[in-house]
Amino acid sequence: MSLLYRLKVRVLKTPRGNLWWRKRSARHGAPVGAYADLADYVRRYAPGNSFVDIGCMWGVNGEFSFIAEEAGASAVKGVDVFGPTPEFEAKRQERKSAVEFVLGDCIQPETIARIGPADVVLCAGVLYHLPAPYDLLVALRQICRKTLILRTSTIPEIAGLPNAAVFFPMLTAEHRKLWNLSSLGLLHQEGISNAFNPEQGYGNWFWGLTPSALRSMVETAGFRVEQVATEAFAQTLICTPVDTVFHHDLPNATQAQKLAAEISASGIARPA
Ligand SMILES: C[S@@+](CC[C@H](N)C(=O)[O-])C[C@H]1O[C@@H](n2cnc3c(N)ncnc32)[C@H](O)[C@@H]1O
Numbered sequence: 563m564s565l566l567y568r569l570k571v572r573v574l575k576t577p578r579g580n581l582w583w584r585k586r587s588a589r590h591g592a593p594v595g596a597y598a599d600l601a602d603y604v605r606r607y608a609p610g611n612s613f614v615d616i617g618c619m620w621g622v623n624g625e626f627s628f629i630a631e632e633a634g635a636s637a638v639k640g641v642d643v644f645g646p647t648p649e650f651e652a653k654r655q656e657r658k659s660a661v662e663f664v665l666g667d668c669i670q671p672e673t674i675a676r677i678g679p680a681d682v683v684l685c686a687g688v689l690y691h692l693p694a695p696y697d698l699l700v701a702l703r704q705i706c707r708k709t710l711i712l713r714t715s716t717i718p719e720i721a722g723l724p725n726a727a728v729f730f731p732m733l734t735a736e737h738r739k740l741w742n743l744s745s746l747g748l749l750h751q752e753g754i755s756n757a758f759n760p761e762q763g764y765g766n767w768f769w770g771l772t773p774s775a776l777r778s779m780v781e782t783a784g785f786r787v788e789q790v791a792t793e794a795f796a797q798t799l800i801c802t803p804v805d806t807v808f809h810h811d812l813p814n815a816t817q818a819q820k821l822a823a824e825i826s827a828s829g830i831a832r833p834a
Pocket residue numbers: 616617618619620621622641642643644666667668669685686687688691764
C-alpha cells in the first residue's frame with residue numbers, strides 16, 4: 563500500500579480532514595451522507611410498505627423499526643443475532659407496537675424463510691461484520707421486493723486499484739492502526755482496536771471494502787444502485803432489486819457426469 567494512500571487515510575481520520583473532505587465532495591456535487599440521515603430514509607420509503615430492519619438491535623434497540631411503523635409501514639420486523647433488549651420490549655409495550663422481533667442469523671436460509679419477503683429492507687452497520695459479505699447481499703436480495711437501504715463502513719478508494727478491499731483479521735497491531743477510527747469518535751472496533759477475537763463472532767470487523775468494491779458486490783448480488791450518499795469511511799446506498807444475473811446451476815448426477823465427459827473429451831481442463 564502506497565505511502566500516499568496511508569497519508570490520505572490518516573488525514574481523513576482527523577476531524578478537520580474529514581470535514582474538509584465532506585465540503586469538497588459536496589462542492590463537487592456528490593451527495594454526502596451521515597448516519598443521522600437513516601431515519602429520514604426510513605420515513606421516506608416505509609409508508610404503505612412492509613419493512614424489515616436487518617441488524618436492528620445494537621445501540622438502537624429496534625428504533626428504526628419503530629420509526630417505520632410510526633411512518634405507516636404495513637408490517638414491520640426487526641432481525642438480529644441477539645435480543646430483544648429490555649429497551650426494545652419497553653418501547654414495544656409503550657407504543658402498543660406490532661413490530662415483530664426475529665432472532666436469527668440473516669444469512670441462514672431458515673432465518674430468511676422466517677423473515678419472508680419485505681418491500682423495504684434496511685441493513686445498516688452489518689456488512690463489514692460478516693466474513694462473507696456477499697452472502698449477506700444475496701440474502702438481502704432474496705428478502706427485498708422494492709427498496710434496499712444499505713449503509714456500511716468502507717475504506718477510502720485506492721487510486722488505480724478499483725474494487726480493492728482489506729481483510730482485517732490477522733493484521734498486526736501496527737497494520738490495524740491505520741483502520742482505527744477512534745479519532746472520529748468510534749469507541750471500539752472489535753478486531754481493529756484489539757486483535758481479531760474469534761469468540762466475538764460477527765462482532766469483529768472483517769472487511770474494509772472500498773466504495774467501488776461495495777458497489778460491484780451489490781450489483782453482482784442483483785441490485786441496481788439508485789443513489790449513493792458518500793462519506794470518507796461509510797456509504798449509504800439506495801438500491802432496487804433487479805433480475806439476478808449471477809447464478810450457478812448445480813446439475814443433477816446424470817447431467818454432471820455428461821458434463822464431465824464433455825469437458826474431458828474437449829481437453830479444455832488443464833491444471834491452472
Ligand atoms: C453495528 S450494529 C448496527 C446496529 C444498527 N443497525 C445501526 O445501524 O445503528 C450491527 C448489528 O447487526 C447485528 N448482526 C450482525 N450480524 C448479523 C447477522 N448475521 N444477522 C442478523 N443480525 C446481525 C448485530 O448483532 C448488531 O445488532
